[in-house]
Amino acid sequence: MSLHPLMQALARMYGADRLLTRPAQLMAYESDALTAFQQRPAAVVIPQDREEVLETIRLCHEHETPFVARGSGTSLSGGSLPIADGIVIALNRLDRILRLDAAERIAVVEPGVINLKVSEAAKPHGLYYAPDPSSQSICTIGGNVAFNSGGAHCLKYGMTSNHVLGMTVALPDGEVATLGGESLEGVGPDLPGFFVGSEGLFGVALEITLRLLPIPETYRTVLAAYDSLHAAGDAVTAVVASGLLPGAIEIMDALAIKAAEVGAKAGYPKAPALLIVELEGEAGAVEAEFAQLMQLIEETAPLEVRMAQTADERARIWKGRKAAFSAVGRLAPDYIVQDGVVPRSRLGDALAEIDRLSASYGIDVANVFHAGDGNLHPLILFDGREEGALERAEELAGEILELCVDLGGSITGEHGVGMEKRAYLPKMYGPVEMQAMEDVRRSVDSLSLANRGKMLPAGEAESLTHVGPHPLEKAGVIFRE
Amino acid sequence: MRGGGSKPALSQRRCAEDTQLLDLAGLQGIVDYQPEEYTFTARAGTTVAEVAAMLDGKGQYLPFDPPLADRGATLGGTVAAGLSGSGRYRYGGIRDFLIGIRFVDGRGQEIRGGGAVVKNAAGFDFPKLFVGSLGRLGVLTELTFKVFPRPPAFATVEAEFEALSDLLTGLDAVTGSAIDLHAVDFAPAEAGWRLWVRIGGMAAALEERAGALQEVVSGGAGRTGLLRLYRDHEEERLWQEARTMAWLPEGMGLARVPLTPGRIPAAEDLFGRAQPASRRYSVGGNLLWLGWPESGDLGETDGKEDAPRTLHGLLLELGLRGLQLIGRGPRSEGLSEGEEGPLLGGPVQNAFLRRISAALDPEGKFGAW
Numbered sequence: 125m126s127l128h129p130l131m132q133a134l135a136r137m138y139g140a141d142r143l144l145t146r147p148a149q150l151m152a153y154e155s156d157a158l159t160a161f162q163q164r165p166a167a168v169v170i171p172q173d174r175e176e177v178l179e180t181i182r183l184c185h186e187h188e189t190p191f192v193a194r195g196s197g198t199s200l201s202g203g204s205l206p207i208a209d210g211i212v213i214a215l216n217r218l219d220r221i222l223r224l225d226a227a228e229r230i231a232v233v234e235p236g237v238i239n240l241k242v243s244e245a246a247k248p249h250g251l252y253y254a255p256d257p258s259s260q261s262i263c264t265i266g267g268n269v270a271f272n273s274g275g276a277h278c279l280k281y282g283m284t285s286n287h288v289l290g291m292t293v294a295l296p297d298g299e300v301a302t303l304g305g306e307s308l309e310g311v312g313p314d315l316p317g318f319f320v321g322s323e324g325l326f327g328v329a330l331e332i333t334l335r336l337l338p339i340p341e342t343y344r345t346v347l348a349a350y351d352s353l354h355a356a357g358d359a360v361t362a363v364v365a366s367g368l369l370p371g372a373i374e375i376m377d378a379l380a381i382k383a384a385e386v387g388a389k390a391g392y393p394k395a396p397a398l399l400i401v402e403l404e405g406e407a408g409a410v411e412a413e414f415a416q417l418m419q420l421i422e423e424t425a426p427l428e429v430r431m432a433q434t435a436d437e438r439a440r441i442w443k444g445r446k447a448a449f450s451a452v453g454r455l456a457p458d459y460i461v462q463d464g465v466v467p468r469s470r471l472g473d474a475l476a477e478i479d480r481l482s483a484s485y486g487i488d489v490a491n492v493f494h495a496g497d498g499n500l501h502p503l504i505l506f507d508g509r510e511e512g513a514l515e516r517a518e519e520l521a522g523e524i525l526e527l528c529v530d531l532g533g534s535i536t537g538e539h540g541v542g543m544e545k546r547a548y549l550p551k552m553y554g555p556v557e558m559q560a561m562e563d564v565r566r567s568v569d570s571l572s573l574a575n576r577g578k579m580l581p582a583g584e585a586e587s588l589t590h591v592g593p594h595p596l597e598k599a600g601v602i603f604r605e
Numbered sequence: 606m607r608g609g610g611s612k613p614a615l616s617q618r619r620c621a622e623d624t625q626l627l628d629l630a631g632l633q634g635i636v637d638y639q640p641e642e643y644t645f646t647a648r649a650g651t652t653v654a655e656v657a658a659m660l661d662g663k664g665q666y667l668p669f670d671p672p673l674a675d676r677g678a679t680l681g682g683t684v685a686a687g688l689s690g691s692g693r694y695r696y697g698g699i700r701d702f703l704i705g706i707r708f709v710d711g712r713g714q715e716i717r718g719g720g721a722v723v724k725n726a727a728g729f730d731f732p733k734l735f736v737g738s739l740g741r742l743g744v745l746t747e748l749t750f751k752v753f754p755r756p757p758a759f760a761t762v763e764a765e766f767e768a769l770s771d772l773l774t775g776l777d778a779v780t781g782s783a784i785d786l787h788a789v790d791f792a793p794a795e796a797g798w799r800l801w802v803r804i805g806g807m808a809a810a811l812e813e814r815a816g817a818l819q820e821v822v823s824g825g826a827g828r829t830g831l832l833r834l835y836r837d838h839e840e841e842r843l844w845q846e847a848r849t850m851a852w853l854p855e856g857m858g859l860a861r862v863p864l865t866p867g868r869i870p871a872a873e874d875l876f877g878r879a880q881p882a883s884r885r886y887s888v889g890g891n892l893l894w895l896g897w898p899e900s901g902d903l904g905e906t907d908g909k910e911d912a913p914r915t916l917h918g919l920l921l922e923l924g925l926r927g928l929q930l931i932g933r934g935p936r937s938e939g940l941s942e943g944e945e946g947p948l949l950g951g952p953v954q955n956a957f958l959r960r961i962s963a964a965l966d967p968e969g970k971f972g973a974w
């Protein structure tokens with residue numbers, strides 16, 4: 125392998141500390157946050173600037189070797205899983221905020237910049253970057269772009285895609301293209317919009333122009349406990365029907381509440397279901413809306429209601445919700461998170477069916493989800509050391525995805541198709557659509573080098589093994605939060 | 606392709622002789638409306654006006670203020686032209702509200718993109734690709750949008766400024782404030798500039814919020830003149846006139862030019878002298894609507910008596926790009942095909958787009974970029 129001409133070329137570019145080839149070095153890159161899948165790449169390179177990224181891509185193209193761009197590896201769908209004998213391009217050192225223009229309300233960033241860092245840098249100017257995935261303290265803007273990541277607060281202002289104005293990208297053969305610009309408006313097809321969410325298949329984002337918004341003046345958050353998930357769901361319907369447009373509407377079920385208790389000492393009421401609704405914006409407007417919201421909630425006969433008046437109280441309400449994923453890890457050694465979407469009015473049906481499936485499989489499923497936009501997050505718990513447990517969990521996960529499609533929804537709201545759900549994309553789209561996606565992909569990347577084997581089902585399946593939590597997680601370096 | 610014919614610069618452009626016109630105005634009708642899901646699906650030739658009336662019945666709306674509905678604009682044409690109006694400022698533009706499409710590609714296959722739910726990250730985002738596609742990537746046949754609840758009430762503050770620099774200071778103060786703004790438009794007035802800022806929400810809180818807004822507008826600018834508050838019908842009419850481009854003088858062409866507030870002084874340097882071009886800035890200074898005479902001279906900047914061509918040149922000089930919607934394009938004499946409009950300031954040349962086009966329209970049925 126070390127004599128491979130591509131390796132020799134890479135070795136000329138990168139010092140030994142930035143070209144990783146030894147098994148011990150590669151271990152940390154063998155999977156992303158979907159730890160059920162692991163794969164060893166031929167090498168990991170750690171470029172420091174965009175020229176090195178471009179040169180690496182050109183070399184990969186010249187040597188017809190597939191590559192995977194990698195941010196922080198927090199993908200939950202196997203999106204940043206390496207390709208066997210391929211190259212991983214780790215972008216974490218491209219972590220500069222190149223320009224923060226408060227007057228134009230934009231930030232131009234490199235792809236390895238951590239999501240939260242953008243808001244931190246913008247804060248002194250009274251601005252922030254709106255998309256807030258729960259992983260925002262570790263995930264990168266490049267990863268967010270690839271997956272069109274969302275968060276609890278995307279109900280009102282949308283996902284990553286709604287906040288990316290422009291990009292410079294390296295197409296999979298190293299040709300550079302500029303998409304969009306700095307304005308909210310554009311001329312010609314919305315190319316940044318098409319690149320966002322393409323899961324790394326169209327190449328590597330090198331520079332991203334983000335829209336910044338003024339920090340909301342105030343938040344009003346309410347937590348309501350209900351005697352059933354159904355009742356919580358009805359409350360969501362009432363809130364939505366009222367015409368209020370909250371920044372976030374979240375629901376947790378009993379098992380998720382328990383996890384939040386064990387993992388984060390959230391101090392939530394003990395109940396079969398919790399609803400969190402948050403209004404954000406200008407104080408005068410939010411106060412008026414909050415009065416209406418509270419009246420609505422009272423009418424839905426909650427078991428208990430808590431209101432956050434201060435930033436501290438707000439943080440306490442969100443703490444349990446934001447920690448729910450990692451906390452579920454305390455209830456079982458392994459879990460798979462699903463991310464399907466159903467029409468809002470079918471939430472009740474979907475949850476009842478998930479409940480039924482969980483019982484019939486004898487597998488616990490915890491539910492934490494973005495109720496406002498019908499985005500489910502069933503957490504399927506299993507113990508990977510048990511023979512066949514992963515396979516059964518995956519089967520259950522598959523049934524949930526099919527359920528979402530049958531109800532007129534989507535197999536993924538924000539985590540992407542990745543490696544995990546690529547067999548299910550054809551259940552959502554017909555053969556013509558799949559072919560059109562494949563055609564576009566082939567036209568952009570004739571050799572299918574960029575993130576080969578992800579999202580689109582064509583091509584050889586990688587051989588996968590399951591070996592427990594992410595190596596970095598085992599080592600206590602990263603946490604799921 | 607033609608929908609309602611409200612943007613003749615796009616639907617009646619000069620084409621090669623063997624080009625067929627595809628009239629999509631007959632492809633009409635709402636396919637599905639789910640008020641409780643905040644989504645609807647309609648055929649591409651359905652008019653914006655019909656949809657707006659339907660949504661209004663349920664207290665909902667398309668917050669991006671699709672323009673030119675009064676001239677018969679269709680949903681398909683609005684998407685293909687990539688048009689959003691003043692309300693784009695608040696929650697995003699047409700790109701952010703279009704969630705699903707059906708289109709016919711260059712090989713005659715009908716393809717579905719996106720979906721019917723408000724959140725969906727599965728597969729390539731074809732709906733976004735088709736926003737601004739100008740009919741050159743495929744024929745849109747059916748569209749699914751998400752919609753929002755219409756705020757119960759709106760109020761608009763109007764302010765006048767003597768100089769552009771004062772206006773821009775006021776603009777910065779307003780758009781940087783924590784006030785939730787629905788629309789921010791401005792235009793040259795008889796003397797100086799006029800700014801309109803729209804807020805919306807529950808009626809009970811609106812009076813007080815409008816007061817705070819007036820303070821920000823005047824406080825930030827130093828030299829504000831007349832401040833006026835609009836409510837109810839008068840207020841509604843103000844923005845209805847923005848949607849219909851009522852400011853555009855009879856017989857003038859219309860183009861839209863995306864830019865940023867920081868580029869406005871340079872743009873004004875050139876356009877301000879190019880009489881009798883008229884203009885209105887929208888979306889907080891991210892969009893310029895330009896009206897210009899279809900023929901004749903454009904002020905001191907040009908002696909060649911071809912206003913559209915002058916505009917093309919001015920945009921090139923500014924490094925901006927525009928899209929012509931109404932009116933004749935630059936005269937073709939000495940211009941290459943891509944320079945005749947409707948794309949002003951240079952054709953869209955992009956390696957990514959070229960590759961996408963090659964996949965969806967391998968035989969070049971829809972015309973090149």
Ligand SMILES: Cc1cc2nc3c(=O)[nH]c(=O)nc-3n(C[C@H](O)[C@H](O)[C@H](O)COP(=O)(O)OP(=O)(O)OC[C@H]3O[C@@H](n4cnc5c(N)ncnc54)[C@H](O)[C@@H]3O)c2cc1C
Binds near residue numbers: 193202272604
């Ligand atoms: C605990 C936890 C909570 C999470 N919460 C949320 C949530 O609330 N909402 C949500 O949407 N997601 C969530 N996620 C998923 C994940 O954090 C997001 O998908 C995130 O965007 C991934 O970023 P990353 O930097 O880790 O990317 P990686 O995992 O490294 O990569 C993700 C994908 O992006 C591609 N990629 C990376 N950089 C680039 C680039 N520059 N150009 C092109 N492609 C690139 C990779 O090839 C890969 O396909 C969560 C994950 C965890 C572990």
